[in-house]
Amino acid sequence: MLRIPVNEGENIERALKRYKRKFVKTTVKNQLQERKQYTKPSIARRAQVQKAQYVQGLRDLENI
Template sequence: MLIIEVKPGENIDRALKKFKNKVRKVKQVQQLRENQHFTKKSVARREEIGKAKYIQHLKDTLQD
């Protein structure tokens, strides 16, 4: 549960912005989407390795 403290006289838009930032930092929405279906550990690991290869490829091409 996320708790956002709103100071007296603080604008509601400011409080909403704080809430959105906190949700993003906690990765709450991302966790909900990941938990909608089960992913085998081997598949998750394969995706993780593929992502690492892609990022490494991008770094290599930027250095050249």
């Protein structure tokens, strides 16, 4: 659970902005999206391999 202390005299909009920033940084949003729909392990593994191939291709292009 995220807690954002609101200081005295602090604007609520500023506190909400801090909350949103903290929410994104803690990757809670990504976890919620992953839980929304089940992904088979084989498909997750395939996506991981494809991402690794893509990154490796980018690194190869940098070395040329």
